[in-house]
Amino acid sequence: MKHVIQINDRIKELFRKHKIFVQDDLQYNIFSGTVIFDETLRIEPYVELIITGGILWSMGTSSYGMSLQLPVNTQVGRFCCLARDIKAFPKSDHHGERFSMSPITVQDQTYDRGNATRSHYGFIPISAGFEQSKGFLTEPTISLDEEPIVIGNDVWIGEAVRIKPGVHIGNGAAIGYGSIVTKDIPPYTVAAGSPAVARKQRFSDSIIERLEKLAWWQYPYWDLDGVRGGMPIEAFIDQVEKLAAEEKIRPYEPEPLTARLLLDAADN
Numbered sequence: 235m236k237h238v239i240q241i242n243d244r245i246k247e248l249f250r251k252h253k254i255f256v257q258d259d260l261q262y263n264i265f266s267g268t269v270i271f272d273e274t275l276r277i278e279p280y281v282e283l284i285i286t287g288g289i290l291w292s293m294g295t296s297s298y299g300m301s302l303q304l305p306v307n308t309q310v311g312r313f314c315c316l317a318r319d320i321k322a323f324p325k326s327d328h329h330g331e332r333f334s335m336s337p338i339t340v341q342d343q344t345y346d347r348g349n350a351t352r353s354h355y356g357f358i359p360i361s362a363g364f365e366q367s368k369g370f371l372t373e374p375t376i377s378l379d380e381e382p383i384v385i386g387n388d389v390w391i392g393e394a395v396r397i398k399p400g401v402h403i404g405n406g407a408a409i410g411y412g413s414i415v416t417k418d419i420p421p422y423t424v425a426a427g428s429p430a431v432a433r434k435q436r437f438s439d440s441i442i443e444r445l446e447k448l449a450w451w452q453y454p455y456w457d458l459d460g461v462r463g464g465m466p467i468e469a470f471i472d473q474v475e476k477l478a479a480e481e482k483i484r485p486y487e488p489e490p491l492t493a494r495l496l497l498d499a500a501d502n
């Protein structure tokens with residue numbers, strides 16, 4: 235279920251308290267407009283997001299994104315880097331199975347018989363012919379909710395990427411500039427092109443298997459004693475496995491910002 239709420243001072247405080255920085259690139263200030271989100275919203279601390287049109291979606295800690303247009307049911311994991319201008323394929327009500335894909339077959343909610351200048355999109359009078367209808371009937375679109383886009387942990391998505399709803403992008407994957415992602419991308423795969431296909435793997439199969447099992451993103455990285463940013467991947471895995479085995483690190487489980495918290499803080 236989708237919610238739309240007006241930003242107020244309590245909601246501003248919630249974002250601050252949860253250490254989430256969100257800016258709306260249409261209004262340059264999310265704190266002057268509305269936010270739109272799904273029942274399942276869950277944003278962890280240390281997320282930085284520039285969104286379009288007030289739409290929020292779930293994101294894990296330390297992920298960031300710039301000028302994104304993703305649906306409210308999108309799920310993004312931890313430590314993801316989402317570049318500028320990433321969009322999901324837009325939802326459409328053009329029916330390939332009907333005699334025409336034009337919106338003339340679709341129930342027109344906005345059409346006003348006395349006013350031929352109003353139309354499906356509010357400016358092109360494509361529905362003007364309805365004034366002369368001799369029994370032609372429109373039928374509504376049956377709009378099904380689209381499957382969510384699921385982006386794993388430690389995913390890097392380059393600029394100007396388009397993603398089909400329902401696609402899953404595996405942990406550690408990278409998506410090249412301008413790619414059109416129509417199918418699932420396996421973990422630690424560098425994929426690119428239109429359609430995006432696997433170009434290379436970041437690591438060997440055995441390393442990928444160890445990384446998936448370790449799921450290092452579950453831990454607070456600031457607790458990873460003995461880890462250096464650029465250390466060889468085998469040494470990194472050995473060290474984090476050792477810290478976990480010795481119970482020197484525990485999964486990071488912060489309180490996320492949820493739909494419930496936003497709704498409780500909203501004006502009635």
Ligand SMILES: CC(C)(COP(=O)(O)OP(=O)(O)OC[C@H]1O[C@@H](n2cnc3c(N)ncnc32)[C@H](O)[C@@H]1OP(=O)(O)O)[C@@H](O)C(=O)NCCC(=O)NCCS
Pocket residue numbers: 317318391392393394408409410411412413424425426427428433
């Ligand atoms: C995908 C990417 C990371 C791969 O870089 P790389 O590891 O240096 O890989 P290579 O250049 O060796 O390319 C590997 C193959 O993928 C192809 N390829 C790379 N990027 C591609 C792209 N964006 N679209 C289509 N094909 C691409 C190359 O032509 C090459 O094909 P080949 O094996 O048939 O010769 C990089 O090309 C890219 O797109 N980076 C994103 C940049 C960006 O959006 N930055 C935004 C700010 S973070």
